[in-house]
Amino acid sequence: MEETSDKFDFAVVADDREEVSDDLLAVYASSGDEAAFEQLFERHRRRVARIVGRFFNHSERVEEIVQEVFTKVYFALADYSSERGPSFAAWISRIAINSCYDHLRRVRRRAESSFTEEDGDLVRAHLRGGAREKDMESAVISRDLAHKLLARLSPDDRLILTLLDGQEMSVADIADMTGWSASKVKVRAHRARLSLRRVLSDFL
Amino acid sequence: MFRGKKNQAQEGRLDEVGRQILRASAMTDGEADEAASSPFLLARVRARIAAEKGVRERAPNDWLSIIPAFRRAVPVMILIALSAVGVSWYLQAGAPVEQSNQSVGLYPDPHGPQMSVVSACAISTKEECAISTEEVLATLVNQERQEAQ
Numbered sequence: 618m619e620e621t622s623d624k625f626d627f628a629v630v631a632d633d634r635e636e637v638s639d640d641l642l643a644v645y646a647s648s649g650d651e652a653a654f655e656q657l658f659e660r661h662r663r664r665v666a667r668i669v670g671r672f673f674n675h676s677e678r679v680e681e682i683v684q685e686v687f688t689k690v691y692f693a694l695a696d697y698s699s700e701r702g703p704s705f706a707a708w709i710s711r712i713a714i715n716s717c718y719d720h721l722r723r724v725r726r727r728a729e730s731s732f733t734e735e736d737g738d739l740v741r742a743h744l745r746g747g748a749r750e751k752d753m754e755s756a757v758i759s760r761d762l763a764h765k766l767l768a769r770l771s772p773d774d775r776l777i778l779t780l781l782d783g784q785e786m787s788v789a790d791i792a793d794m795t796g797w798s799a800s801k802v803k804v805r806a807h808r809a810r811l812s813l814r815r816v817l818s819d820f821l
Numbered sequence: 822m823f824r825g826k827k828n829q830a831q832e833g834r835l836d837e838v839g840r841q842i843l844r845a846s847a848m849t850d851g852e853a854d855e856a857a858s859s860p861f862l863l864a865r866v867r868a869r870i871a872a873e874k875g876v877r878e879r880a881p882n883d884w885l886s887i888i889p890a891f892r893r894a895v896p897v898m899i900l901i902a903l904s905a906v907g908v909s910w911y912l913q914a915g916a917p918v919e920q921s922n923q924s925v926g927l928y929p930d931p932h933g934p935q936m937s938v939v940s941a942c943a944i945s946t947k948e949e950c951a952i953s954t955e956e957v958l959a960t961l962v963n964q965e966r967q968e969a970q
Contacts, residue, residue, distance in 0.1 A: 658863055666857035670848030676856040679848065680865075683857060688869045740838075763846035782843045813839040814832060 639705035647694035654694075657705075658687055664706065665713045671783040672717040672775075674760055682720060686713045703793065711794050714780070721772035736762050740820040769816045774809035781806055 639660065645653035662683060669682045689712050697708055739762055767775055780786045780794070788806070792799045848856070 655863065658866065662857040662862065663854050666853040667848075667850055670850075670853035670856065672847075674846060674848050674852075676848075676852070679853065679856040680859055680862060683862065684866050684869055687866045688873055691866075691870050692873065759845045763842040766842055767846055778839070778843055779847075782840050783847050810836060810839070813842075814835040817835045817838055 640699045643694055643697050643705055646691070647697070654691060657690070661706065661709050662687075665709060668710055668713040668784065669717055671779050672721065674764065678720075682713075682716050686716050689716065707793070714776070714794050718772060718776050721775055724768075736765060737820055740766065740817065766816060770809070770812055773805060774812045777802065777805045777809045778813060 637656070639657065642653045642657050646657055665683050665686050666679055669679045669686070673679055673682065686709070690709055693712070697705070699705060699708075702708060703711070739759075770778070776795075777791065780791045781788075786794070788799050788802045791797070791802045795802070797805070
């Protein structure tokens with residue numbers, strides 16, 4: 618009974634749901650309040666899916682990683698404190714990026730073997746500036762090809778390039794997310810660009 | 822100089838295509854939102870959480886399951902230790918008496934203290950223990966003479 622009285626009553630404050638801070642919801646969710654956790658899930662699922670979608674383009678995989686992220690969030694809620702660290706949004710983004718990084722390491726180079734001669738011709742056409750995505754079909758091919766090319770990079774290189782160019786994050790933000798120093802982020806970004814140039818120059 | 826500019830232009834082109842590839846590989850925000858709006862996503866998250874809870878709850882039980890095994894292992898280990906002591910005692914009892922007297926020093930021996938000093942000095946680096954080989958030989962000869970008398 619006492620546990621029930623400690624729970625956050627959303628029925629009472631239904632109109633003010635948006636007013637309740639993430640931090641407060643996190644406190645209630647960490648004490649086992651399912652409604653508070655559901656509210657956090659509703660607020661942040663799109664954010665998490667968009668981050669994961671920068672790294673992976675199959676919706677099944679994106680869903681799987683989103684599930685994994687929220688499971689991690691659930692068990693890490695007790696350790697979360699906005700006073701000691703980042704905001705809840707930044708914290709959950711960090712968990713999402715780390716989960717993507719783990720998946721990148723697991724699936725590394727799996728797609729490399731399926732690289733065809735046709736793919737090579739397409740890359741060469743792109744490098745010459747001749748290819749344009751005019752219709753949906755060519756866009757899909759381009760995405761598939763992009764994944765095959767990126768699979769040739771190390772997970773570290775892919776992570777940093779996706780955050781810089783895909784997610785358009787600043788060096789300071791990436792340093793904050795990954796826990797690396799700003800100079801390390803810059804060095805890694807430089808190396809990652811060189812690696813990508815090397816991958817692409819194989820087609821020249 | 823011209824070559825350097827050409828290289829720069831080529832690198833710029835490679836970087837540009839690289840950025841295009843990164844953008845092409847990513848889902849659009851709309852697609853990501855669609856993936857996040859899957860009707861059973863929260864239900865699946867809850868199922869995963871429940872499964873993970875189950876694993877975490879079983880983990881301490883697994884640790885506790887070591888205790889009965891440990892309880893069975895202790896008497897066996899005691900038996901092994903006792904039999905090892907018994908065997909070593911039996912072997913010591915079967916050894917020559919003279920050797921055991923010298924090594925253990927259970928019985929009074931007129932040369933006992935000297936022997937122990939020599940043994941102690943063998944592992945000591947102190948100056949007073951620095952006995953030369955001649956001195957050791959002389960002591961042994963004296964002992965033999967005394968025994969002969």
